[in-house]
Amino acid sequence: MIEAENEMRLRMAKAVEEERMKVPFPLLIKPKKNEKPPPLDLNEAIRQVKANAKAKFDETVEAHIRLGVDSKRTEMAVRGTVILPHGAPKAVSVAVFAEGAEAEEAKAAGADIVGGKELIEEIASGKNKLKVDKCFSTPGMAPNLGKIAQYLRKRRLMPDKKLGTLTSDIAGQLKELRQGRVEFKMESKSILHVGLGKVSYKEEALRENISAFMNAVLLAKPAGLKKTSKYAGYVLSVHISSTMGPGLPVSIQSISKAADNYKKMHMV
Known part of the structure; x- marks a missing residue:
């Protein structure tokens, strides 16, 4: 009786294996997960x-x-x-650190915020959060930026000569920015x-x-x-x-x- 049952199990297992082998080979290969396009x-x-x-x-x-x-x-x-x-793709708001004739030039060029030492003091005291996308500065104002350098760097606003944001040609740089x-x-x-x-x-x-x-x-x-x-x-x-x-x-x-x-x- 036991031998007959064992023989039946073997036949069933063989039949299952034969059916499995009838499946086309490519379908047996699992697709790779997270394959890069x-x-x-x-x-x-x-x-x-x-x-x-x-x-x-x-x-x-x-x-x-x-x-x-x-x-x-x-x-x-x-x-x-x-x-x-x-x-x-985005209109950029601009602040310029300048004084005198250079400040007037920045205003005429379309800067959103223009100021010198008084603007720096407002930022340092927290009165002005300077919510702009870019900051420019004339070379003459650069030494005064030390007081707010950490604040500007944290927001990626620190004027930089390599990026054209620390410059004597404020009007020219703003024109390029608008372009x-x-x-x-x-x-x-x-x-x-x-x-x-x-x-x-x-x-x-x-x-x-x-x-x-x-x-x-x-x-x-x-x-x-x-x-x-x-x-x-x-x-x-x-x-x-x-x-x-x-x-x-x-x-x-x-x-x-x-x-x-x-x-x-x-x-x-």
Whole structure:
């Protein structure tokens, strides 16, 4: 009786195995989890970013660049500015530290807040929270900023000569800002995050803004970085997204080609 039951179990197990083997081989392979999608051509990535933007507001198109640069080495810092050919995605409010004729020049150029030592005292005492996006200063006012330097640095507002915000040409710098100038600066994890347009922009406008930015990133390549061909070893990955949309990987090859074309057409 026991032997008959054992034989029956063996037959059933064999039948189950035979049925399992009838399943086509590819279906037996489980799909890999979290498999990264292949990088897209820049034009296709832009199309998908616009298609994926479902929010009820005009989302910003952002670029996220991972660099092969040691962020702990100050001499390797990547930072710079670029004038986007089709304008920046956000209107920027500006404060200028200046006095006398330079203060009047800043007001005429459209600065939102203009002041000298009295403005610095207001900020130091907490009376003025300085709710602006950018701060500019004339060289003559720079020594007075020490009193509020920590406050400004914490908010990324400290005027900087390398970024054009510590300058004698306040009017010229404000004009560039209104024309679409944006700043970029590498963060602690060797990442650049920059807004480069709106989803309402035409595809060509977004492509040119992104191309102009990537050309500027190449120009900002640290001199101490191991000499490589253009982006190799410098730009490790590029993703673009809308404010609420998923990040889409973009091929370095298509980015390089677009930046080269922009340089040939727009830069002497």
